[in-house]
Amino acid sequence: MRLSTVILPVRRWSEGGRDMWQRAEQLGFHTAYTYDHLTWRVPFRDGPWFGAVPTLTAAAAATTRLRLGTMVTSPNFRHPVPLAKELITLDDLSDGRVTLGIGAGGSGFDATALGGHPWTPRERADRFAEFVPLLDRLLTEDEVTAEGTYYAAHQARGLPGCVQRPRIPFTIAATGPRGLRLAARHGQSWVTTGDPAANENGTPADSLAALARQTEALEKACAEAGRDSATLGRTLLTGFTPDRPLDSLGAFVDFAGHVRALGFDELVLHWPLPDTRFAADETVFTRIATEGLAQLGG
Numbered sequence: 001m002r003l004s005t006v007i008l009p010v011r012r013w014s015e016g017g018r019d020m021w022q023r024a025e026q027l028g029f030h031t032a033y034t035y036d037h038l039t040w041r042v043p044f045r046d047g048p049w050f051g052a053v054p055t056l057t058a059a060a061a062a063t064t065r066l067r068l069g070t071m072v073t074s075p076n077f078r079h080p081v082p083l084a085k086e087l088i089t090l091d092d093l094s095d096g097r098v099t100l101g102i103g104a105g106g107s108g109f110d111a112t113a114l115g116g117h118p119w120t121p122r123e124r125a126d127r128f129a130e131f132v133p134l135l136d137r138l139l140t141e142d143e144v145t146a147e148g149t150y151y152a153a154h155q156a157r158g159l160p161g162c163v164q165r166p167r168i169p170f171t172i173a174a175t176g177p178r179g180l181r182l183a184a185r186h187g188q189s190w191v192t193t194g195d196p197a198a199n200e201n202g203t204p205a206d207s208l209a210a211l212a213r214q215t216e217a218l219e220k221a222c223a224e225a226g227r228d229s230a231t232l233g234r235t236l237l238t239g240f241t242p243d244r245p246l247d248s249l250g251a252f253v254d255f256a257g258h259v260r261a262l263g264f265d266e267l268v269l270h271w272p273l274p275d276t277r278f279a280a281d282e283t284v285f286t287r288i289a290t291e292g293l294a295q296l297g298g
Helices: 018-027 053-060 080-093 120-139 177-186 196-201 202-222 249-261 283-295
Strands: 001-008 031-034 066-073 100-102 145-146 150-159 171-172 190-194 233-238 266-270
Touching: 001 053, 001 100, 001 202, 018 031, 018 053, 018 283, 031 053, 031 100, 031 233, 053 066, 053 080, 066 171, 080 150, 100 249, 120 171, 120 177, 120 266, 150 177, 177 202, 190 202, 196 202, 202 233, 202 249, 249 283, 266 283
Parallel strands: 001 031, 001 266, 031 066, 066 100, 100 171, 171 190, 190 233, 233 266
Antiparallel strands: 145 150
């Protein structure tokens, strides 16, 4: 199992932002992700929030081994053509240390920041189903021309391509059938935060049962796509289930053992932020980062 973290882009680079990314590398995290939003939910809506790609570019220059990624990018305010160019550049600047977490987006602030009404769930799914295959092509082919319902590319050049071949890995966020099919066809990994209903109203046991159902649905999608499900990684972004794995080292080891038994091979922990839902004791967080997997036996 791999242990990763997600660092919300809320601090100025000169006032602790750089330090968190360098500390993540020192603690031995596999990947440090950041959210790709224009802003996020309360209380972050009314505070500082920086762009994901510039932040990851700075993090690439400030680190040497740590993998870097988005958790997650969405079509809410992105177009595949300029996004592909930014990702190819970031992959080059980091010497091949980039992972793209990508999802269908939601109905939050990002959905209306460019004007207009938020898309329906059906339209988000339709756009996502077009966005991912086109982005895949843009990152693997030298030149792409495509005309879709929502997205087009005309002689879009992808030279020199990604450092990572055939392209940077995709970690695809999905829970519904269409998204899971995309993960099975285009993903190197799949990511979930758990089941929203179980997260909101259930117990830790309810949440684990819901995660088990999601992994079963993923395996079905892989079978339908003719893919061995063992070749698709499984990532859990923590902090939304009823569990409290950051309360203690023991709580983490117990939680991680349960989700590893479900087939998850990467856990992503939120970097502690005081006075938010991600508040945690930094001493405990450090122990989890440095001792957690050894205690788990992985």
